Amino acid sequence: MILAGQYVRDLLETAPGASVTARGWVKTRRDGKNVHFIQLNDGSSPTDLQVVVEQGLLAPEVIARITTGASLTVEGDLVASMGKGQKVELKARSVVIHGTADPEEYPLQKKKHNLETLRPLGHLRARTNTFGAVFRVRNALARAIHQFFQERGFLYIHAPVISSSDAEGAGSMFQVTTLNLEAGKPADFSQDFFARRAYLTVSGQLEAEILALAFANVYTFGPTFRAENSNTPRHLAEFYMIEPEMAFCDLNDDQDLAEAFLKSLIGQVLADCRPDLEFLSKWYEPELFQNLENVLAGPFERISYTEAVSLLQKSGKNFEFSTEWGCDLQSEHERYLTEELFKKPVIVTNYPRGIKAFYMRLNDDGKTVAAMDVLVPRIGEIVGGSQREERHDALRDRIREHAATGMHEENYWWYLDLRRFGGVEHAGFGMGFERMMMYLTGMKNIRDVIAFPRTPGNAEF
RNA sequence: UCCUCAGUAGCUCAACGGUAGAGCAUUCGGCUGUUAACCGAAGGGUUGUAGGUUCGAAUCCUACCUGAGGAGCCA
Structure with a gap:
């Protein structure tokens, strides 16, 4: 697991020179002639960690599997970045690919998506x-x-x-039941799990x-x-x-x-x-x-x-x-x-x-x-x-006023009791x-x- | 639930009655300490679904499905 102080957020604030391990998911990969750049993020920071993989460290077929969405563990040295955009970057000594993400199928691209498009992708x-x-x-x-x-x-x-209060009117509440309700058949809620109607x-x-x-x-x-x-x-x-x-x-x-x-x-x-x-x-x-x-x-x-x-x-x-x-x-x-x-x-x-x-x-x-x-x-x-x-009597009167909407004084006995004993x-x-x-x-x-x-x-x- | 608008390639959109297109993404090739990388090529579609009008429908009409915005209800 990722321990405290080892999140991408922490690594980005670490001074160059440290030997570290980074874990996370690939945002993008860019390839240079002598070097590959991997943007890695573990969800701890809005900024990715740039991982630098020098040519020859990994076989080309391994590099090819490091695509947007893949999960990695990278060990290496934090070094001052030669490029703009980040103070430090991780020069990889070893890269482990845990899970790949087929770029033909992985729905997230390295471009902006609409929020409406992302909504059906709740898992990603x-x-x-x-x-x-x-x-x-x-x-x-x-x-x-x-x-x-x-x-x-x-x-x-x-x-x-789970509440048995029906004050809000059943129309706005989700009913909770273990009874096998069938349309048109009256249910006996005294036989239900809580021996009464219950709601969320x-x-x-x-x-x-x-x-x-x-x-x-x-x-x-x-x-x-x-x-x-x-x-x-x-x-x-x-x-x-x-x-x-x-x-x-x-x-x-x-x-x-x-x-x-x-x-x-x-x-x-x-x-x-x-x-x-x-x-x-x-x-x-x-x-x-x-x-x-x-x-x-x-x-x-x-x-x-x-x-x-x-x-x-x-x-x-x-x-x-x-x-x-x-x-x-x-x-x-x-x-x-x-x-x-x-x-x-x-x-x-x-x-x-x-x-x-x-x-x-x-x-x-x-x-x-x-x-x-x-x-x-x-x-x-x-x-x-x-x-x-x-005030007990004032509250009781207001509950009675609402009787027409289905409120029953007897259901609020404990609520009224609070006004009888040490009310404030x-x-x-x-x-x-x-x-x-x-x-x-x-x-x-x-x-x-x-x-x-x-x-x-x-x-x- | 009501009103309005919108569903076209993986994504963002164009074509608005006459052969379905672009950019990005993907694949391949090239270039490059890059960072929304860049250059070239290729693959990719029953235009949400079902009917209807028409010689011809992505385009017009009807219904349904899905989504968004507004309203009601509320936090």
Whole structure:
């Protein structure tokens, strides 16, 4: 295996003179009269290691098998490069070919491919420069998320992937069953594996609330599932979500944390992955650094829903959808606020109760709830959160209001119990991991920031 | 799910009612401390699928499949 300090990334930073071993996959080979050049990469760096093979070291039929995609181990000496483009190169003493890649059949060429072309090649696209950069950023982002919360004493918790909550309506959830379901036959779910209907989770929030009321500050970071038939560049059926939940916390604290969170993540990834971001900026989003630094530059704009509606009405824009108070903000409204009016992240708070979830805390006006959405240019809503309703009777009443949509008070006995025993004001938010990835990498389609995207009609690999 | 657009060589595209083409890739030859290498030649196609109109369809029409963008839903 490749040990720490022996990745291509490390070798490129090693002083000339060292005797080293490099392992990886061939990007390209170029042949000179007296020498062959092999671009080798192990996925650790956006820059390849140039391997120099002098004429005579390998038989011509061996050289011929070193083509794009082949896997190699090369032993040799790191030497100062005679050519431009790299400080050091590996002068080979021995080359072992582990696996070849028939150039007549290997689909990846040493030219640029469309992202759409690469998508059906999910088993090979990780070897490209673009996906190398994307997945390294993904790793750095995940680490930055844990670091942010760990530094603040948050407990990393694991919400269940299988949930029996039917609050969201079965239409948007994947059902989990071991029964042999047949169309037209009524199923007896009391005989099912969990002795009830079960689903893949659409959110770990309710469980996070339980643990927040024991550990004060907690966060989840795990897979989430939505069975919506959404065919857009921003939606996945399986995605990762981060959900912090804080006791002794109101909506202002919630906003402060969300803003600090986003700034911390961007700052950390800018520091950790600059060469990758430069590559992505060059090929996919020229304004990437400008966008990211703009988030760090100053405080987010914070406005209430009511102010947002007023600003939309005064905008002079001809919106397709209504901007009347009580209507939800549409994509076009969110884009106007964050991209045109404020040109920076905007937090919109205190939405009408009718368009938000039952667990959000009812404000004193009786008309709005303590919700917040963080909107960013290019992506739209990247964070959604709220202060939760901690008053038992108020929460019970809201659940009863939703009875018509299939919510049953008895299913929420434990959720209500949290308000009976040591309840306290608390708040939290959810951030889509892949949405944040899109913002950080400049990728325009969410299917290109996750290794194996699950979308309607697609679960290959 | 709805609306719009697009499917032509391995890849990126041209031809828009009259014999299916180029660049890159591949193979072969040449040149070269090269780095999106360069020069020359060759191979490579049931134009997404199925119907229809026409003397003749990649081109026009219909349906379906696949993909992309927009919308809804949301993270």
